[in-house]
Amino acid sequence: MEPGGDSNRTLTQLRRGALPHCVLAVLADGERYGFELIGVLAEARGLAISEGTIYPLLSRLRREGLVETSWQESDSGPPRRYYRLTADGERALANFREDWQGYRDTVDELLGTGGRG
């Protein structure tokens, strides 16, 4: 095992679990089309996402009813599929925020990293 392998695995699992809710959080600010959404997420340091990760995820969120889509013409390119939160998506995001804060506080407390930012 390479040094730091456990740490990387933990981080990968955390990302995997949190990414759908990060997508929901970005969409909570307003509807976005795929290319734009990926641009926002790609700028978030630490998420380590790529286009190939996001589209299947969006497809799953749509099938779970957490987001909905609509096609809109674009002035500067092909028609775009816009994603927006549904009511279920907003509830799921609110629940996750609450759970995450509690989880983060607990972990921070155990790790002794609380208040360090």
Added chain:
Amino acid sequence: MMATGQELVDGYLQRLAAATADLPPDVRDDLLTDVRTHLLEAQERAASDVEVRAALDRLGSRRGDRRGSPRSRGPGGGRSVDGAPTSRWDRLDGTAPGRAAPAGPHRPRRRRAGPRRDARERTTSSLGYDVTALLTLLFGAVALTVVLGFVGTSSAGSSASACCGRRAPGPSGRRRSARWCGRAVSLPLLPRARRRAGVHLGVRGDRRRGERDGTVQTYVEPGSAIAEQCTGFAMPLWLGIPVLIVTIVAAADRGVGAAATRRRPPRRAVTERQSLIRSRRAP
């Protein structure tokens, strides 16, 4: 020939469509539509084919994997540091994380030096390779036949004297070549030729040595009894038959094998598809 950005995108979408053939139709259509739209958008913004390539690379890779492991196998089926498949296609069909997923459009493979080739280029190259291999085989077989015939004929010639003695004039007084007279060597190894297929080698008769036409030479007495008649083989012809058979069999095998290879999906893709099917069946 370097593929253009549009050709790369078309090839990518074709591979993606093939790699997701086992997904439910609605999921697959959604994914293909999303990726196609994304690539159109990327092409609109791209200033050059290099940027299109970069967009395709991002679609077919996971930066996290690259950071996590220097041995990351990249797109469409790479593995994370914990060894679990990290394909972007996982969980696409509700499968649990970590389960195998269908191969992505960019299956991991060893990169070769030089520009990437798209599917059409590979097909053309494959056909060219088949033709070249077949021609090489045929010419090689002919060359081998000639060489073997030459060697065999030389060997037979060296033992010609054991059978027929030195070149001697025939009954008609005309010199006959004895170089085919390799019966002592060749007959135990090769099937005996019928007279019609054999080559007349020479005759051994009552020899005389004396002056003839003003010079001293050995000659066969005209009208003497033929003590022995040697027959031999046209070795290139006879050796060519088995070589030709081997060539035809090899060429047929090559053609069938190549066709089967083209029809057979990559082993990895099959394995991953089977894993996906198993994961669907699992409760």
